[in-house]
Amino acid sequence: MTFSxxxxxxFAKLLTSYPPGRQRSxxxxxxxxxxxxxxxxxxxxxxxxxxxxxxxxxxxxxVLSYYSMLHRKALGKYHVQxxxxxxxxxxxxxxxxxxxxxxxxIGHKEVTADGQFSLEEVECIGACSWAPAVQVNYxxxxxxxxxxxxxLLDSLRKKQ
Amino acid sequence: MxxxxxxxxxxxxxxxxxxxxxxxxxxxxxAFDGYQGFQKAARMxxxxxxxxxxxxxxxxxxxxxxxxxxxWSFVPRTSPxxxxxxxxxxxxxxxxxxxxxxxxxxxxxxxEGVLIAGLAVDSHTGYIYIRGEYRYLIEVMDKAxxxxxxxxxxxxxxxxxxxxxxxxxxxxxxxxxxxxxSALLESLEGKRGIPRIRPPFPAVAGAFQCPTVLNNVETxxxxxxxxxxxxxxxAALGIPKSGGTxxxxxxxxxxxxxxxxLKLGFPVKQMIEEVGxxxxxxxxxxxxxxxxxxxxVLTAAEVEGATMDYDSMAQRKSMLGSGGVIVMDEDxxxxxxxxxxxxxxxHESCGWCIPCREGTTWLKKILQRFHDGQGTxxxxxxIGDISKNMLGRTFCPLGDxxxxxxxxxxxxxxxxxxxxxxxxxCPYEHASHMVTV
Numbered sequence: 244m245t246f247s248x249x250x251x252x253x254f255a256k257l258l259t260s261y262p263p264g265r266q267r268s269x270x271x272x273x274x275x276x277x278x279x280x281x282x283x284x285x286x287x288x289x290x291x292x293x294x295x296x297x298x299x300x301x302x303x304x305x306v307l308s309y310y311s312m313l314h315r316k317a318l319g320k321y322h323v324q325x326x327x328x329x330x331x332x333x334x335x336x337x338x339x340x341x342x343x344x345x346x347x348x349i350g351h352k353e354v355t356a357d358g359q360f361s362l363e364e365v366e367c368i369g370a371c372s373w374a375p376a377v378q379v380n381y382x383x384x385x386x387x388x389x390x391x392x393x394x395l396l397d398s399l400r401k402k403q
Numbered sequence: 404m405x406x407x408x409x410x411x412x413x414x415x416x417x418x419x420x421x422x423x424x425x426x427x428x429x430x431x432x433x434a435f436d437g438y439q440g441f442q443k444a445a446r447m448x449x450x451x452x453x454x455x456x457x458x459x460x461x462x463x464x465x466x467x468x469x470x471x472x473x474x475w476s477f478v479p480r481t482s483p484x485x486x487x488x489x490x491x492x493x494x495x496x497x498x499x500x501x502x503x504x505x506x507x508x509x510x511x512x513x514x515e516g517v518l519i520a521g522l523a524v525d526s527h528t529g530y531i532y533i534r535g536e537y538r539y540l541i542e543v544m545d546k547a548x549x550x551x552x553x554x555x556x557x558x559x560x561x562x563x564x565x566x567x568x569x570x571x572x573x574x575x576x577x578x579x580x581x582x583x584x585s586a587l588l589e590s591l592e593g594k595r596g597i598p599r600i601r602p603p604f605p606a607v608a609g610a611f612q613c614p615t616v617l618n619n620v621e622t623x624x625x626x627x628x629x630x631x632x633x634x635x636x637x638a639a640l641g642i643p644k645s646g647g648t649x650x651x652x653x654x655x656x657x658x659x660x661x662x663x664x665l666k667l668g669f670p671v672k673q674m675i676e677e678v679g680x681x682x683x684x685x686x687x688x689x690x691x692x693x694x695x696x697x698x699x700v701l702t703a704a705e706v707e708g709a710t711m712d713y714d715s716m717a718q719r720k721s722m723l724g725s726g727g728v729i730v731m732d733e734d735x736x737x738x739x740x741x742x743x744x745x746x747x748x749x750h751e752s753c754g755w756c757i758p759c760r761e762g763t764t765w766l767k768k769i770l771q772r773f774h775d776g777q778g779t780x781x782x783x784x785x786i787g788d789i790s791k792n793m794l795g796r797t798f799c800p801l802g803d804x805x806x807x808x809x810x811x812x813x814x815x816x817x818x819x820x821x822x823x824x825x826x827x828x829c830p831y832e833h834a835s836h837m838v839t840v
Contacts, residue, residue: 275535
């Protein structure tokens with residue numbers, strides 16, 4: 244597989260970050276960074292990462308299925324993650340979640356027909372003091388109200 | 404940047420550079436006492452460094468509260484194996500968002516803490532395991548590390564001391580369990596985040612089966628000040644057996660939620676009323692969680708006279724934990740709170756131990772049934788029984804973390820479960836609906 248020069252540089256750094264013979268350590272970060280570029284983790288990426296870190300594709304598959312951020316299926320261009328864990332719940336994170344489902348017309352781990360948005364009800368994302376919190380891809384949004392979420396989604400839709 | 408206004412009641416040690424322009428840069432760090440602790444430590448013997456950390460009464464800030472100096476002393480320094488320093492930046496305990504601000508605003512403080520730990524245990528390599536969701540912090544950290552290398556604060560012969568140290572960031576990919584130290588080490592090795600049986604402890608066989616110091620971000624961040632100003636000065640900020648300050652995250656039904664650095668032993672009442680601006684909408688407090696959702700829940704009456712430190716919380720059969728304070732007002736449905744907390748643990752249980760995997764799943768189902776008004780009186784006891792059967796019967800503390808808040812909620816708020824019996828709608832919320840992950 245060929246990747247962008249930036250991703251290849253990252254891979255090269257990762258593969259030399261661990262003690263000799265411990266290249267397997269690079270596997271999880273490699274999958275995550277590659278997923279950012281490809282939008283998902285296809286079979287050929289599993290095989291490629293396996294080859295580069297010196298394990299079997301099955302060993303990669305076994306590991307990636309454990310981690311909630313690693314996806315075999317494509318997400319939307321904007322992956323909207325809404326936290327409803329306890330600190331967000333106490334500040335109406337659950338209502339925000341229901342609002343987002345209605346607004347986008349999709350549910351948990353679903354993607355809109357145009358592929359622009361996907362939605363996920365996530366566990367604590369570490370923004371508890373600024374709840375309720377939302378992450379769109381890797382960007383944090385704090386003190387989110389249904390109105391603020393509408394504005395955010397509308398502005399992302401325009402950016403397409 | 405800072406996401407909330409600081410409070411005048413804070414004692415700023417770890418957060419002293421927060422708010423200064425370019426606080427994450429090396430120049431700012433150096434201009435405000437940066438790397439002085441390292442300079443001092445580089446002239447000390449390893450045992451003297453560990454003695455200074457012991458004198459500070461610093462205890463692990465990730466949640467377990469284990470004395471840091473003692474943990475470091477367990478590392479066999481004379482072992483022929485390489486030793487590793489691993490930073491736990493997998494912050495994911497519900498209610499906790501302090502490591503985020505520490506890394507974002509002052510990454511060099513963390514680097515300095517790691518370097519001092521390296522000197523103390525003769526380690527020359529470190530890894531900062533950062534949860535995948537904190538991608539921007541990996542970038543902040545990588546930038547600070549590159550700056551440190553470029554200016555001789557990492558790499559070979561650091562500042563002419565003859566000490567070599569290499570530091571790397573490592574991204575997680577979404578798993579609460581990887582915040583548990585042995586699961587984190589498995590994940591660092593490119594495996595599923597499943598806990599290891601102990602002993603051996605990480606101090607003896609940690610990363611890559613080598614001796615390892617593994618601490619939380621905040622713990623390492625406290626170390627530069629301890630070396631710079633002395634362990635006794637840090638200890639004096641707190642109370643006996645609980646030295647220094649704690650990054651405290653106020654969350655929930657509070658007027659001024661935020662992350663505040665408070666002296667250990669800070670009165671809970673003053674923290675809620677003055678630092679946090681009181682309970683939102685003039686309501687009364689019903690329940691209080693001192694340090695993340697894994698801690699037993701306390702009632703408003705129980706926290707009367709309590710202080711934020713390890714002993715005061717232990718006396719009340721709870722824990723200081725991670726410093727993630729969760730405040731719930733009088734309108735909170737405790738059944739719903741218990742359910743949401745249990746849904747989290749059921750989702751995050753790694754599945755390795757049966758009591759945790761099955762226990763959290765069944766508790767989630769029973770609590771869901773209860774909150775939907777389909778519970779029976781017998782279920783109330785069943786929730787307590789299942790929880791107690793998980794306690795102490797799992798490889799790692801996740802099972803305990805799920806059981807402890809649940810047991811406390813059932814014991815202390817039993818009447819609220821009874822109020823949900825016989826198909827009655829939730830008395831605190833009508834038409835409540837919870838989506839199941």
